Amino acid sequence: xxxxxQPSEVTAVEGAIVQINCTYQTSGFYGLSWYQQHxxxxxxxxxxxxxxxLEETGRFSSFLSRSDSYGxxxxxxxxxxxxxxxxxxxxxxxxxxxxxxxxxxxxP
Amino acid sequence: xxxVIQSPRHEVTEMGQEVTLRCKPISxxxxxxxxxxxxxxxxxxxxxxxNNVPIDDSGMPEDRFSAxxxxxxxxxxxxxxxxxxxxxxxxxxxxxxxxxxxxYFGEGSWLTVV
Numbered sequence: 001x002x003x004x005x006q007p008s009e010v011t012a013v014e015g016a017i018v019q020i021n022c023t024y025q026t027s028g029f030y031g032l033s034w035y036q037q038h039x040x041x042x043x044x045x046x047x048x049x050x051x052x053x054l055e056e057t058g059r060f061s062s063f064l065s066r067s068d069s070y071g072x073x074x075x076x077x078x079x080x081x082x083x084x085x086x087x088x089x090x091x092x093x094x095x096x097x098x099x100x101x102x103x104x105x106x107x108p
Numbered sequence: 109x110x111x112v113i114q115s116p117r118h119e120v121t122e123m124g125q126e127v128t129l130r131c132k133p134i135s136x137x138x139x140x141x142x143x144x145x146x147x148x149x150x151x152x153x154x155x156x157x158x159n160n161v162p163i164d165d166s167g168m169p170e171d172r173f174s175a176x177x178x179x180x181x182x183x184x185x186x187x188x189x190x191x192x193x194x195x196x197x198x199x200x201x202x203x204x205x206x207x208x209x210x211x212y213f214g215e216g217s218w219l220t221v222v
Contacts, residue, residue, distance in 0.1 A: 033209060041215075042213035042215050048208070094158055094163065095153070096211055
């Protein structure tokens with residue numbers, strides 16, 4: 001089966017940089033995805049890493065180390081609207097398993 | 109495309125009643141997922157289909173839960189009989205694995221069983 005670990009809560013101030021880590025133990029692994037979910041909304045896709053290294057999309061970057069079974073989501077120039085829950089998800093042969101999510105609170 | 113469409117958006121029902129949640133995936137997507145989200149258990153994968161065929165239903169909590177996908181454009185998740193602990197947000201999601209790994213979620217069905 002799959003298990004994913006990520007911090008439950010992170011707090012940062014506007015304009016700062018925050019990193020949300022994710023470690024996983026899986027029986028199979030194709031890649032690691034990240035999703036954002038605002039209160040009352042649906043999860044929306046942010047990024048996907050299949051290979052080791054850093055993927056950058058605007059203010060958001062995601063990193064993967066397959067040998068360490070570890071990844072992180074980096075959010076730069078934090079804005080108030082970035083306050084949300086962030087989920088890592090393991091992709092495995094069609095199946096997508098989500099972590100418990102990290103609640104990010106951005107303060108002025 | 110209109111995205112993944114779920115109905116009903118909100119449902120309040122009495123314990124013991126049958127609940128049917130509906131989903132229309134994005135056209136052309138070959139995978140469909142049903143997830144359940146609660147504060148206590150997070151986002152749980154209940155079942156997923158590939159080309160309308162159920163692949164893994166190990167996340168379905170009990171025999172009271174069943175899911176079908178009679179064709180590529182429609183799926184149902186049924187709970188019979190419902191119990192208060194089934195209260196949750198149920199998300200349907202779909203993806204075209206041939207084009208990438210972006211999973212598109214519906215807006216969710218908010219179920220309350222009283």
